[in-house]
Amino acid sequence: RMSQWISRSRVSLPTTCDGPLTPGVPGRRLVTTRTDATLAVHDLDRLAAGDHTPLVVFPAPWPRVASGVDAVAPGLDLAVFTGLHAVRAVAPDGVTRWEIPHGCWVCEERHETADEYTADPAHKHPDHGSACFGADGRTVWAHVRELGEDDDPRGESSPETWLVIDPADGTVVARAGTETYAAGSHHVPHPDPAVMGLAVGEGQDGAPALWGRLADGVLHVERLPDDDRILLAAGPGGRTFLTRGHEQGQELTVHRTSDHVVVGTVLADRLEPADPAARWGFRCGLVDDRTLVAETSEHGYGAADVRHWLIDVETLDVRGPIRYPVAAGPHPIGLGDGTWLTMSSRGQDVSVWRLPAP
Secondary structure, three states: OHHHOOEEEEEEOOOOOOOOEEEOOOOOOEEEEEOOOEEEEEEHHHHHOOOOOOOEEEEOOOOHHHEOEOEEOOOOOOEEEEEOOEEEEEOOOOOEEEEEEOOOOOOOOOOOOHHHOOOOHHHOOOOOOEEEEOOOOOOEEEEEEOOOHHHOOOOOOOOEEEEEEOOOOOOEEEEEEOOOOOOEEEEEEOOOOOEEEEEEEOHHHOEOEEEEEEEOOEEEEEEOHHHEEEEEEEOHHHOEEEEEEOOOOOEEEEEEOOOOOEEEEEEHHHOOOOOOOEEEEEEEEEOOOOEEEEEEEEOOOOOOOOEEEEEEOOOOOEEOOOOOOOOOOOOOEEOOOOEEEEEOOOOOEEEEEEOOOO
16 A cells, blocks of 8 residues: 555645645745735745745736736746736836736737726636746746737737747747647746747647747747647656647556657556546646656546556556545645645645655
């Protein structure tokens, strides 16, 4: 039983945290939480000691409902917020370092401020983009909506664009059309700072998965065929990457990064104990340099029949399901140092699980 050899420590988040818990800077034991007013970075070891003081807090320029997926610089000196109408970089003191306007994710029009649409019912459930810092912190990658065709001076035919930005001053150093129609997106960081993954959700229409490489000021984009794989994570050392089947969600697939060839697949409904309704979730993460933590549940989302699994991403051996001594919610978060996180159903208690020492 896995509960005999995993160990647990417990931390509590501040009661003011009502937003999602996400991993912080890669390689550090940090998590971020988002409220309508702030984006806060917390140190897990400090939380475990009972100190709820964040390492840094960034004032949010717009509420969560008007935001996509935000990003924090490795140096914790800058946060990049993705809004409905702009990408904005904010310092901890609230000063805007730079802003890049783009077409609204709802109406494609240009807005000057969020005040123009926050009271509009049509903007209550918007599509959204995302941002992510490159591995060395010297670039920001952002997925944005272009302006309406009549307003776009470049005459771009693609409705959406992938930008590579210099975080120092907001200069766009490279751009490429994605030829996507996103309901939402998230970035998949890669250990090579010149490489980034982008997962785009188009609802029932598909799930384009893109890999971008910045070379000599040009952004080269490769797209997985068929738009039927959801990009989840880069594997150890960036040698592989993982996808989930879009339509059925039964397949967790490992691909070779160099040519995207499938290395192997783990089928959710073939795991033991068997569950014909099991589907892989939309999140997974690396526990260490070869171990993945992933979840299955009924239909692949929600909190019904959630189970977590540890998988060797080199051999695809499955060690699981994990039998936790306490209830664990969905969406495990791998930290890469031999530990992973789960949250309680009420959202304030976080369990930190650790693999045994070799």
